[in-house]
Structures are given as C-alpha cells and as structure tokens.
Amino acid sequence: MKTIALRFSENFSPEAGTIAAHQQLIESLGYVWYGKLGTPIATKVVEEIMQNEDPKILLINSGKQDRYWANIIEVSRSLPPLNEIPEYYRDISEKFKCWFKVKSFEDAPRGIMSQCFVASSNSRLSEASKHSMSPYFIIIVKEASV
Numbered sequence: 001m002k003t004i005a006l007r008f009s010e011n012f013s014p015e016a017g018t019i020a021a022h023q024q025l026i027e028s029l030g031y032v033w034y035g036k037l038g039t040p041i042a043t044k045v046v047e048e049i050m051q052n053e054d055p056k057i058l059l060i061n062s063g064k065q066d067r068y069w070a071n072i073i074e075v076s077r078s079l080p081p082l083n084e085i086p087e088y089y090r091d092i093s094e095k096f097k098c099w100f101k102v103k104s105f106e107d108a109p110r111g112i113m114s115q116c117f118v119a120s121s122n123s124r125l126s127e128a129s130k131h132s133m134s135p136y137f138i139i140i141v142k143e144a145s146v
Contacts, residue, residue, distance in 0.1 A: 003049050005058040005116060005125055006036060006136045014088050019059075019068055019105055021086040031103050033080040034059075034070060035089065035096030038135060045138055046075045057100060058108060058116065058139065060129065067108035074101035115142045 014021050025032035049055050049072070059068040076099045082090045089096070109115075113126035119138040121128065128137060 001052050001141045002119065003052065003055070003057050003139060003141060004041060004045065004136050005060055005113075005129075005139050007060045007062045007129075009062045010064075012088065012092075014086075018061075019066075021088060022102065023105060025084065025086060026102065026104065029084060031073065031084070031101050033076075033085045034100045034102050035085065035093065036098040036100070036136070037095055038097060040077050040098035041075065041136070050075065058112065058141075059105075060113070067112050069106045069108050070100060070102045071104045071106070072100045073103050075099065076101070116140065 008018055010017055022032045022034055049057065054071065055073070056069045056071045059070055061067070077097060078099070079093055079096070080099055080101075082093065085093060085099075113129065114124055116125035116139040117123065118125055118128045119140055125137060125139055
C-alpha cells in the first residue's frame, strides 16, 4: 500500500493530546478533519492514497513512540467548516493547506516504522525519519502491517 506518513507534535494541542481532541469530534460527528501545516500533499499522491481499498495515513508523534493509522474518507485543500475541526486549532486554521477527513484512528503496531519504506529512496522510514526534517514522507507499507 502506498500512502504518507505525517509527523505531528503536541506543541499547541490541549492537555488530552492531538488524537484525543480529534477523537472527540469523531464521537459526535462521525468524522473529523485533520489538518497538515504548510505545503499541501501533491494531487497525484492524494489520488494514489484514495485508490487504496482502505485509505489511511500514518501519523507519527514527533519525539515520542506514539504512531496511529488515520482512516480517511476524503482529502481537501479547502478549509472545512470550523465546527468539524478541533477547537484548539480553529484560530490558526488558515495555516493548514491540506485536510484529511478522518473516520477513525487506530494505534499502529509497534515497529510500524521499520515496516514502511520511503518511496523515493527505499529506505526504512525508521531510519529516514531520523535524518530528515521533512514533515511527511511518501511511503510503501508492507500489507501485513496495516
């Protein structure tokens, strides 16, 4: 499966954390929009992700061991309605240039980053992420890992 791995940090999230804040909206709306700061994901890459039988992206908590699969149903470059994104980043929502409509989150298996390979270099994500400041990676995931 080809998808992306996105880094995130808890720098401006509420005390409960990024994933928990998003999960609250999933519980009330059935989905939530997860924003990616900066440059949007290329249209071609988005199309490839959405062609997967079960589209998902890998979320990597920078500096921590937390890894999550975000099961997505849509990707957009337009700002979604503010009530569909967590309250803590509504004031800075214009900084997000790519939005993922998430229907659920699940913990990724331990060692998931060793089972993912960066598409451009075929390096293991676990190694490539140590030596790069890139906010996201296009990855190939071994099917048994998803």
